[in-house]
Amino acid sequence: MGEQKEKTTIVLFSGDLDKAIAAFIIANGAAAYDHEVTIFHTFWGLNALRKDEQVPVKKGILEKAFGFMMPRGPERFGLSLR
Numbered sequence: 001m002g003e004q005k006e007k008t009t010i011v012l013f014s015g016d017l018d019k020a021i022a023a024f025i026i027a028n029g030a031a032a033y034d035h036e037v038t039i040f041h042t043f044w045g046l047n048a049l050r051k052d053e054q055v056p057v058k059k060g061i062l063e064k065a066f067g068f069m070m071p072r073g074p075e076r077f078g079l080s081l082r
Contacts, residue, residue, distance in 0.1 A: 008035040012045035017077035020048045048074050 008030040012023045027037045041049060052073040059067065071077060 006033070006035045007038070009038045009040060011040045011042065012048065013042040014080070015044035015047055015071065015077060016080035017074060018079050020045065020074065020077060044070075047071050047077065 008027070010023050010027050012020060014020065023039060027039055031037045047070055050070070050073050052075060054072075
């Protein structure tokens with residue numbers, strides 16, 4: 001029987017750039033130790049994956065409002081205040 005890999009899960013819930021970068025650095029370190037790594041992005045953490053340029057997508061009013069409130073891509077993240 002083969003050995004099972006260690007598993008690491010990280011929850012990225014912040015829209016702060018320094019915290020998002022730290023989550024990716026920790027995930028990279030765990031992967032270097034041969035862990036299977038999963039990063040779960042919550043609502044604000046999804047902005048780290050959002051593209052900078054606008055992609056033409058048909059949206060309703062509610063989707064447009066949420067898209068307007070959320071920063072587009074990691075370049076628009078602010079730094080944490082704590």
